Each structure stands twice: as structure tokens, then as C-alpha cells.
Amino acid sequence: MPGNSFGHIFKITTFGESHGKSIGVTIDGCPPMLDLTEEIVQELMDRRKPGGSKASTGRKEKDKANIVSGVFEGKTTGTPIMIFIENKDAKSRDYSEIKDIFRPGHGDITYQKKYGIRDYRGGGRSSGRETAGRVAAGSVAMQILKSENIEIISYTKEFAGIKAVQFNLNDISKNPFLCPDMEAFKLMDKEVVSAIKAGDSVGGVVEVIVKNVPSGLGEPVFDKLDADIAKAVMSIGAVKGVEIGNGFEATKLRGSQNNDEITPDGFTSNNAGGILAGISNGDDIIVRIAVKPIPSILIEQATVDIDNNQMKISTKGRHDISPIPRINVVCEAMISIVIADHILRQRTIS
Amino acid sequence: MPGNSFGHIFKITTFGESHGKSIGVTIDGCPPMLDLTEEIVQELMDRRKPGGSKASTGRKEKDKANIVSGVFEGKTTGTPIMIFIENKDAKSRDYSEIKDIFRPGHGDITYQKKYGIRDYRGGGRSSGRETAGRVAAGSVAMQILKSENIEIISYTKEFAGIKAVQFNLNDISKNPFLCPDMEAFKLMDKEVVSAIKAGDSVGGVVEVIVKNVPSGLGEPVFDKLDADIAKAVMSIGAVKGVEIGNGFEATKLRGSQNNDEITPDGFTSNNAGGILAGISNGDDIIVRIAVKPIPSILIEQATVDIDNNQMKISTKGRHDISPIPRINVVCEAMISIVIADHILRQRTIS
Amino acid sequence: MPGNSFGHIFKITTFGESHGKSIGVTIDGCPPMLDLTEEIVQELMDRRKPGGSKASTGRKEKDKANIVSGVFEGKTTGTPIMIFIENKDAKSRDYSEIKDIFRPGHGDITYQKKYGIRDYRGGGRSSGRETAGRVAAGSVAMQILKSENIEIISYTKEFAGIKAVQFNLNDISKNPFLCPDMEAFKLMDKEVVSAIKAGDSVGGVVEVIVKNVPSGLGEPVFDKLDADIAKAVMSIGAVKGVEIGNGFEATKLRGSQNNDEITPDGFTSNNAGGILAGISNGDDIIVRIAVKPIPSILIEQATVDIDNNQMKISTKGRHDISPIPRINVVCEAMISIVIADHILRQRTIS
């Protein structure tokens, strides 16, 4: 059954496999008269590309975004915006040896059980490459956020077991892990180097903050803003947990500590993470996302083949050591899509 | 815009406010020929009722489930099943003093900002009472799970800051907090007594385990099984976080530790919580849910009224000290609805 | 699979069988602050009731609309509006003899084949009684239309094979068939009397006109305004055809005759029926609906029972001789729901 669409008004549908001709997205429901060019999309796409980071893959795809429809003379027209990215760098020969074997931690086994067939090349549809379409769509969503003066930032809160303690906004772009704490970064870097040497991988926690969100976004009772955000980020491969505001920490507090008191100038604290009863309260929206270590590792592990024979496997080839930091912009994109969708939803009752 | 429906094939739509005539749910898409009676629904409803627990409200509603349609001679017919519960015990006079004032931690302020009007009586639509419809629908979903031999259990993993260390299935029903560790329960009880004395409230963590789920459930890429579960539980009031499998713990592990190796007899561990690439892998599905302390407390807190004047408020009247343990069955209900929905979704491709 | 919801923003979900406890509707997505009372709903409900017309049933249900939720102090609140109508007059004993036999022209045989079970009492879910929920929802939609100054009228264009030639708006309410031509009415009446004597039934054509619809409503390409209207009316039992503007007549014209020329003051004709490329053009929306004769007749006809044995059946009991004129207000209600939905949809891009 269909599961490749997301959003209700600002609605995206993605397509494509890692090693097919191309991957992409169709955005339906975007309002007309927004500025949109391939350059605007490309700017966000470039933040997802493998870069100088030790954590990132050597795969050198030029993820060039092509706008096919829905834009006329630099403006959106209200009709579907299709954006695709060619899969130029795909080498099918790299993957022939995993044709009949299931990589631990990957979707190989579950896709096979679900469908009885799968495009095994590079993980097919379950590849992280699928997120390119999400980022392209996110760039369009961000044009809506921008028009409402909403800002979104993301950074690495924890990486390879090391927490960021300081928060210096300017530091985020100064290190390849997008960590707002240069001291923590140095410790993270040591851990990453150690993991690389061991042929292993690492995970971490991404935090996204959305500023200037008007109060009133979110729909009772199932399409709460936090419920939609939770689904949005949990739908990204490698994500295993999500928190809003102080999240799991709230469970240890008493109500008197956890409640955000209210003054004529606003809330005195933001444990709620900007959302009360599923509706934005005007404060910053705060989301934390648990990212597991990438399952592809050089270390040999036990698995089975398609006939359930015991096998050993170690993943060769080019691979990121962690979904972080490339996943960070994907989290931003997905949350931007949720916010854009709810901005448009709110218009229906005003 | 509509936000009161959940599910794609097994689709529920809830209605009702805390102090309106009644609350309830319509279930569309339930297959015919399943056993269904008011007694079956009532059995689950009774697990949500305020009970012997110190943590629960004195409000003595008899939450009697009435099946209005979609059932004929004890069997579902395939047509919409409407179930409602009367609001017999509602006392509107209890709430007149909060008509123009926003309770901290509640949706009063956000509903007012969103709609410009709200049924302030008992929290209206944002009341925890809304979950009665979810539980009624959950009881129907569980008939589908039962027909597939799937089992679901929930318990309190952490309460008032105290973690359960042991896991004894039989202990769950032996204490009012539904904790699987009687030693931990005693410590929890002390903390709850202390919080009650202080006029305060507490939170905790609920864990849900689903057993015997067939592999293959879940849809790439946005309607992943874990993404739908995350939305399902995050849409319950008071929930601030959700984890699948080892969740946030996974972020500290290396890939070699976090990957579940595979043998001809199954996985050697279950860090994934039964879901790989958004699709069930046949292992137990494990979900942990962060529940904040109930915001209604006797301790006075700062807030504003509808004209933004600074006020003080303390919540009088009958209130639970925590959403736990009543929320536990709501979590089970919502996850059952997700599983039932994906069971039916999977039929479309087989 | 779910099929009991209609609309995208103004979204209704109906429930109930002819002889169950009650039937009704939940409306999700209605904006807040609209006037709504049970009297407003009742006014439209009363137009559906069996009346002085020879064509209508003797069944004397008092279709009293009860608003359960979503309204507070006479205003909508933005939360789901549930409205139900009790089935007071249902007599199950009337229907025991058709338990295992399929009435020609009815859904008995197809429901049985689809579900393997059916509530045979009074047609169950396939009864015309199901439309009561549609009319209740239509009354709410009409409050949105009213707020935009949009008017909707319906009348009987053709009945029992007799066409209305004149159009006198005032005549519509002067005859029980809601015909705008008193001369035609007299001929219709003769035919109806003849059909009643023969124990037979008749059909006809309903026309609905919507005035003051702003231009711009309707979504490319599948959710065209006329496509949604076609679905809306074709989903009413007994409807077998629908036309927009000059409809089938257009197929005989040349382009030069059928095109509506445009002047600075508007279109010079309205062959398009107010819709161009699926989007309203500001002119009157004109819809014609083909209504088949009611299948329940006293004349004996061939059929089979549940075991496929050849049988004869004639329908005893109280029955309308035609869906017209009671179906007319149902057509109005459904088209109002479509227009209301598209008014709210249009807000998302403006």
C-alpha cells in the first residue's frame, strides 16, 4: 500500500532507488508565487553532500537538482513541483556479491520478506540516498517558512558517545561534525578516528530548533504538531528515538518543575519544547533525534543468505562512518515540511 | 483542518469533549466477521478506569461503551463501527473559575490562540478523557491482532524517577502502578506519597512489547512501522518522547555492538526493537514512551488570563497524580491500531 | 477498506444502519466561530422528511438531529462535530422475510457477496436512511456557503418521464414534487398516480444550481470541482448519471456553439455550467442528476435466495414511490459539502 507520500496540504511523494536512473520527489499543494529556482534547491542539497568530514562517504555523486514542473519564470505556479536527481555515480558491480545475502542492521531481510523481491543494488529503496528527495522537498518547504520569518537550525548534540556541553552557534559550521562545542568536537574526533581504525561505525543525537513559529499550529488530536514531527523524523532511516522539549528528562520531574509558567511576556521556561496539547505555543520548537550507528561496517558479522544458510559478511566499499552529519539536514528538511504543512493547514480555519 | 482521524485501512475518527454529551469513535475499514460485543470493548475500557491506584482520579465515571453500528448478531459487518461513551459524571460548575485563565502545562492557551474559542469545561477536547475513544477503537484492533495470534503487553518501566530493574510479568497486575518489579514499586510508592503530600504530580516511562508480529509489516518510506508507532504514541496527551528498541542508547554504541546478527534461527539480539528499515523483522516490537507529570497540581503557579493579565493558579478538584498507569492501556490501544492497520495494508500486496 | 468519509478539509464520516440504534455523522475540519444550533440542522433535516407528497413513504420517523460535540454556546469550536439521529420508528419484524432473499435493484446481493454478512433489516447500511447523516453535514456546510454569500437551490427537472418546460422559482415549493413548472407538475402527478395504482415506481432528474460561487475553486487535475461534484452525487443511492452545464447535449454541438464567449462583464452563455478546466469561473454551477425509480415495488419479480434458489418477490410495507423529491435535498447537501470543502482548500494557497 502507498507509503511514499508525506504531508496533507504541502504533500510530497518520493520515488527512486539507490542505483536506478534517478531519484526524486513530487510536491503537490505548494502555494503559487513563491520564489523557486534550481539554485535555491541546490543550496540545501549541497548541505547533504559527502564533504570534508571523516564521517562521510567517498562516493562523489554530484547531486544536481533538476526542477521539471510547477515553476514558471522563477515562481511556483501552484501545480506539482517535480524535482529529480540523476544517479550518475552508481556502480552496480559493487553490489553483486550481496545479491543473495542480508546485511545485518539493514532492510535487506525485511524488504525480501515483505515483497519477495528487492532491488539489492546499494540497498535499493532503503538506501540513505532516498533522503535526497526529502531534502529537495525541504528546500521548497523552507521557502514557505522564510515567507513567515521562521528559522530552523540543526546541530550535533552528541556524537560517538560524546556530548556537546557548550552551545556556540558559530562553532557549528567550524567543524565537520556540526557540533556547537569545539572542545566536545575534539573528543568526538578522537572517537571517530578510533572507530574508523576498528572498521566500525558510530551514532549520535541531532537537535533541531525552530524559531519564530506562530502559536496555533497543530491539529487535535492525532495530527498534533509533535506527533507529526515524531513521525517525520522517525521515518528517516537510522532514527531510533525522538524527544520534544525536555523529553525523557520530563519523566523524572514533578509537575511543579516541568510546567512552564506563563507571564504576560511569555513562558518562563521551555520544557514543553514549544508545543502544548499538540499545538505550537509560540516558543522555540525543540526536537532531539536518536541516530543509530550506520550498520555497514568492515568488521565481520554473522548473517544468513536468502536460503537461510549461515554466512559471514563484512561491508566493503565506500560508506559513511555515521549518518551524522549528513542526516542533520534531512532532519531539518523533514521538520520544515511538517511546519510548512501546518502553516497551510492553519489557513483553512482562519 | 481535519486531524481527528488515524490509520489508513483500519481508520478511526474520534469526537467529543470532556463535558459534552458524550465522547466516542467511528472505526471505518474493519473487516467483517470478527467477533465483537460491548463486553469485549468494555473489558479494555475497564483497564482505563480510575482504580485503586493512589495515582488515579476520584472521578467516578462509569465509562460504559455503547456500540451503535457496524455489528450484527455479534459479528462485525464491514460497515463503520460507532462506539460512544456518555459523560455522566461531568460537573460543569467545577470549571467556571478557569473559564478565562490558562492552566500552565495544559492546552488552554494554545487552543485559545488556535481557534479563538474553546470549550473550557474540563479541558474540552484536550482532556485526557478523549482517550476513551482510542481505547474503544483499540479493543476492536485487538480482535484483529488476536486473529493473527499477536500479543501486546504494557507496563511501567519507570515512575516518579524510579526505574524497574527486575522484569516479572506476573508482578504487573499485582501493584497499582503496573510495574513488573515489586521492589521498585515500593520505592515508586514512596515517591508518589511524597508528591501527593506536596500537592505535586509525577511522570514516568511506559514500555509496550508486541509479540508474534509477522515480518513484513510497515511501508517504505514515510509510513514505516516505527514512524507510525511514533506518531501514534506522541499523539497521546502528556507524551514527550518515544524510542524503538534500544532507542537513545543506540546512539552511544558502535555499529558492531548495535547490529543484531542473524542466524538461521533468528536474530541474536533485538537492539532494533523488531523493526528494520521501517519493516517488522519478526522479533518483538519494543516501544518506550516518555510521559510527563500531569500539569494539574495544587501548588500555585504563575499564569495569565485571556487578557494577558498576570495571575496565579492552583488546580483544585479531582485529578490523577500522573497519566500513568491509566495511560498504559491507551499506549497499547494506539499501538494495536497501528499494527492492525499495517496487517490490513500488507494484504493489499499479497 | 474505509469508504465512509468524504471531503478533504471539510471532511465527513457517516455511520449507522437503517435499523440500528442511530445513524449519524462526524464532521472534522469545520472552521470555528460559525453559528450552529440543532435548530439550524433540523431545518434542513425537515426538508428530507417524508411529507405530503404522494411519492413519499408513510414511515413517520421524527428525524431529530442531536449535536453531541464541536459546538459551544451556539458556535462551532473547530473540533469534530458529531450529529446523530435516533432510529425510533424501526420495526425489525417487517424485514424478517427478506433475511435470506435478495431484492432486485437493491444492494442485498452485492453486500452479501462483498462481506459474507449483512444487516438485512431495512437494507442496513445501503438504506436511503443513510442519507440523513449527509443532510445533517450539509446543513453545516451551508453555514460556510452562507458566510460567503453563496446560494444553492434544487428542483425536479423531470419526473416519471415528464419534463419541466417552464422555470418558475416560486412554483418549486407549491407542489410536492418540487417542480418549477405547475403545468408539468399536473402531468407528473397523473403518471405518479398511475404508477402507484400499478404498484410500480418512478424516477426523474434533479437539477441543482449554485449561485455566487467565487471563481478559482477546484483543484487540478483529479480533484476538479466537477469531478468532486460527480463523485458526490453519484455516491447517493439511486443516482445513475450526472451532467455539468449542458452535459450530454454538448456532445452534439460544435466548438463554436459550445464555447462560452467572454466579455468584460462575464460570459455570454453558460454551457460550461460554471466550471472550466475543473475550476469555477464565477458563473452559476449547474448540475443535473439522473435518479432511477425506487427498486422496491409491489409487482412481483424474479430473484434468488442466499442459496441461489429461484424465488419471486414483491416488496410489501411502506415505501416511497420515488427517491424524488426526498433525494433533492440530499443532492443539495452533497454539493454544498463539495463547495465548502473547496472554499477551505482554496484558502491554503491564498
Place this chain on the structure above:
Amino acid sequence: MPGNSFGHIFKITTFGESHGKSIGVTIDGCPPMLDLTEEIVQELMDRRKPGGSKASTGRKEKDKANIVSGVFEGKTTGTPIMIFIENKDAKSRDYSEIKDIFRPGHGDITYQKKYGIRDYRGGGRSSGRETAGRVAAGSVAMQILKSENIEIISYTKEFAGIKAVQFNLNDISKNPFLCPDMEAFKLMDKEVVSAIKAGDSVGGVVEVIVKNVPSGLGEPVFDKLDADIAKAVMSIGAVKGVEIGNGFEATKLRGSQNNDEITPDGFTSNNAGGILAGISNGDDIIVRIAVKPIPSILIEQATVDIDNNQMKISTKGRHDISPIPRINVVCEAMISIVIADHILRQRTIS
């Protein structure tokens, strides 16, 4: 708001403008393991191409279907199938003169009113070219129908005011208008020649028959099979009416004439057109579709420009004289999509 998707399980989303880079469709929800190649898609696409018919355009697009995703080694994989067609033959210079003027009978004026912007080149999104994506999707739907042994045929029932009286299946492919009556074809041809000489255009009626549809397809109460078919065909540009079975003719009959009597071997007639109470009854599904004359004509007509100045316009350039016969395969495609969708929907309850 989104309106470019159709279907619930077999769900298609189209994109593209007449003169953009390409047009296409993404199909989500197609089951895995169906045979699918570009040749299979192309075969249906070729039936939509402008051909030897006098009625068709000289525009010589090579509508080559490209499958981008969702197919692996000649089989569907269960993931989204994206198919696109390049717009090779588009000449933007042909359309510069209609940039600021609204062609009568076209969507120019309504798109402009709705969005405040439009891609005026070749009609942009409102062009008949948009149906290429529908036909591509229809070819995939037909693979599902084929797997269930369902057959679908279409033909021209009436053209340029001339009705087909005979029905000879073999004649359909023997004349360019796809008419099953060679005598009628000759009269049609005369009318078409006359219209071409006059610089005018013509319309007609298409009939589609679906054979071997199992009973039980269609969902009460809004997603009736006939309601979904009505929407499907009414969403095709140029369609102004739709009938099921004997349609408007039924309104003139008495119940005793219109009811299809039932015998152990099936129905004795098929006035219902294969659908009872919105659910297929196992008989042939019969749909008739009213197609208006193409609005682009050489004859000069009155219109206004974007500033509401009175203008005259006659459409130069290459144009079909009628949507028929090219629209016939589009009707088949849309109805196939509805049937495929309901086949998959029915699986959720069996």
C-alpha cells in the same frame, strides 16, 4: 491544495506542464512481482498518439515512456513506479501571442483567477497532454486487471452528432474514430470533414465496458464503485457528463422495467451497468462519457485579455478537431485505475 493524486491503494500522482521539460506520473501501492517493461507501457501510450485520424493533431511528439523506478529485472518491486515522457516537440514560440489572453472554453481564465500566475505555454498544466501520465499509469493498472482476467474495451458511441447503431467489435479498429458501426462512421466522417472546413470542432460520446469484474468491488458509502468511476472520468478535461448502465434513460422507466431480475444463472438484464448500491454485481460494467467539442477553433470568438479588455481570438496552430478518439484510451486508463484500486481495496477485508 493537493489535487494531483488519484486512488487509495493503487495511487497515482501526476506532474508536468505541456511545454515543461517532461510530464509523468508516480504510482505508489502497486503490488510487487507484476510483469512490467517500458514496452508494455509504450503499447498503451501508442494508442493515445495522434494518428491517421482526421480528428487528430499534427503534433508529432514521440511519447516515449521511461520507467525510472519501482521495476527490477522486468518485475514490479512494490516501491513507487515513476514513469516520465519528455516534451520534445514543444515549441514555446507558438504560444507567445496568447500569453495575456484567455481562450474561450479553456482553463486560461480560471487558472489565472485561481493562482494569479500560469504557465500559458500550450495550456500548461490544463493541457490535454497531462493525460499522458494517466495513460502510463493505466498501463500498470491493466497489468493488475489482466492478472484477474478482467477485460476493458472502449469505443466511440456517438460522434459529431451521429450515433452508432450497430455494434461490431471488429469494426472498432477498422476506422480512425474507433466506432463499432462502419455505416455510422461514414456519416461521422462527413460531419467531421464539414467541421474541419468550417474551422470548427466536434464532440461525442465514449462508451467503456469492463468484463469479468468480480462481484464485491466498491466501498459503501462514498467510495462506491460508480462514484469513483464518475470522478475518474469527470476529471478528464473535456468531459461534461457520465452515466452508469442505462443512466439518464433509467429516469424515464418504471421500477418494474428498470430492475434487473435475478436468476440462478445471473441477471436477466443489465440496466444497472454492473453496479448495485455502489458494489459490482459480476455483470459487465458499462460507462458512457460525454465529451465536449475541443474549444480550440479557427473561427474567431469574443474574449478578454488579462486586463479585461474585449478581444477577438481564433486558435491557430496544430489542434485535434475533437478529444475523441484520443480521449478513449484515457477513459479506459482512468477506469482501469479505479478497478485496480478497488481490487486491492477488497483484499483488505478478505
